[in-house]
Amino acid sequence: MSKLFLFIAMLCVSLCTVCVHAQNTGRRVVTIEEMFSIADRNAKALRPYSTMIEEATQNVKIAKSARLPDMDVSISASFLGNGILLDRDFSNSTKAPMPHFGNNFALEVSQVIYAGGVVNSGIEIGKLQEKMAGLSLENERDKLRFMLVGYYLDLFKQKNLLRVYEQNIEQTRQVLADIRAKHTEGVALGNDVTRYELQLSNLELARTQIRNSVAILNNNLVTILGLPEETYVEPDTTLVSRFMPINDAEHWTGRALRHSLPLQQSFLTVEMNKQQERVTRSDLLPKVAFFASNHFDGPITIEVPPIDKNFNYWYVGVGIKYNIASLYKSNKSLKHSRLTTRRALQQYDDTKEQTELAVKADYIRYTEAHEQLNAQIKNVELANQNYTIVNNRYKNDMALITDMLDASAAKLSAEQQLVNARINIIFHYYKLLYVSGTL
Known part of the structure; x- marks a missing residue:
């Protein structure tokens, strides 16, 4: 009997442990900061931008490799046929025997000394693209965070609204039971019963819609955060009691001008266009390069009859190359590059203006x-x-x-609107952080 009792006790403890574990994994209180941290680790939307940064970093390495010398090595073996000697009028042909085995080995090294700045500009463009990729990741991360804040606060509102409707439904049922009792006693009219039954039906339908909204918002959060499907996100209820600083419009505007990601991206676009302008201008400048070469050939076929020996020779030097056609071709490309830079500057000014307008509008809200x-x-x-x-x-x-x-319903509605008003402050605060690039 004692063994049976012990087995039943252990079974109950195991089942309770499983139930508690299921409860803990089912519902999870998540703060906004924790939600951001989870999204940074798990969100699939950010992965392509992380890869983009790695790609841009690799492009910088490729651009830097242009500073390294070029080395060409070639080796070949060939079969040489006999030659034929002819007079100038193609008469008196004579067979000219040749060594039939030919070999060639060549090693050539060249190093660019000056290329009009095209190498350095290419490296700078690569670095700017790397920064742009980093800003793209931050911008996408902020977009994702702001979207998650919207889902999170909407979930908070819907859960709060659901509690209000459930309390109103319970109160309406009490009223309906009281009216039915009075109708049975002949004190109340049947129309009163029908009216409250209709009110109860509308409230229950609205509750179903709210539950569906909660399920959709929870599914959105769980999917984006990469949490298990059975997780039910519970918003942090202490959020509404936090103090949200107001500051002034100038504070938020200055913050946005320093940290706004679209503004930084627009500025980088201007810088990249300036570097591209330098690349175009380099076509008007000469190219200077150092070169060295070694050749090992055989046989020597420039003599008649050919000399069946190997001939090794080498040379080093400095070469200057200038494309004269660039004097009348590159000026058009240079003008196009300058216009592109001007357009980028104009877009930067417009982005700055739009950022200031957005900050001021969100500050008013x-x-x-x-x-x-x-x-x-x-x-x-x-x-x-x-x-x-x-x-x-x-x-x-x-x-x-x-x-x-009615008084109770008005009290519940006022309390619900109070919580929603606190949530609206939180939403607009995070929107200001988003617009100012500090989310």
Whole structure:
């Protein structure tokens, strides 16, 4: 009997452990900061941009390799046929025997000394592209974070709204039960029963829609964050009690001008166009290179009859090359490069202006959200006062139960709007961080 009891106890403990583990893995409270950290590690949308950085880094290495010397090695073996000697009028042909085995070995080395800055500009363009790839990753990461904040706060709102509807449904059922009882006693009309049944049906339908919205938002978060499918994200309820700094519009504008990712990308585009302009201008300059070569050939066929020996010779020198056609061709390309740089500067100015406008607009919405919060705090106070008055009247039989339930519904609605007002402040604060490039 003791062994059976011990086995049952161990089985119960195991089942409880499994249940607790399932509960822990099912629902998970996630803060916004933790959500950002998980997204940085798991989000598939960021992986191509990480690869883009590696690709750009490799392009810089390729551009730097242009500074290294070029080395060409060639080796060959050939069969030489006999030659024929002819007079100038193609008469008196004479067979000229030749050694039939030919060999060639050549080693050539060249090093660019000056190329008009095209090598350095190519390296600088590669470095700028590497920075651009890094900014693209940061920009995509901020977009993803802002989208996740939207999902997260919407989930917070929907869960809060769901609690309000469930409480209203429960209260409506109580009212409906009371009216049905009164209808049975002949005190209430059947139309009152129908009206409250319709109200209950509408509330239950709205609750189903809210539950579906919660499921969709949770699925979006779980999928993007790479969490297990059975995970249910619970927003951090302490978020609404955090203090969100207001500062002033100039603070946020200055922050955006220093950190805005689109603005930095636009500036890098200007710099890359300037470097490309230098590359185009290099066509107008001469190219200077050092070269060295060694040849080992045989037989010597420039003599008649040929000399069946190997001949080795080498040379070193400095060469200057200049494309004269660039004087009347490159000027058009250079003008095109200058126009491209001018357009990039104009786009930078426009991006700067749009950034300032966006920051100012979002700052106004942010301060508006604080004003809405103050109004909702006042509404909650009024709703609580109204609920207290109606409750006292109901206890003294001076008010109907419908008055009591209306006051309770108004109190719940005001509290729900207060939480939503706090969430709106959080949303607009994170939007300001996003626009200013500091998310």
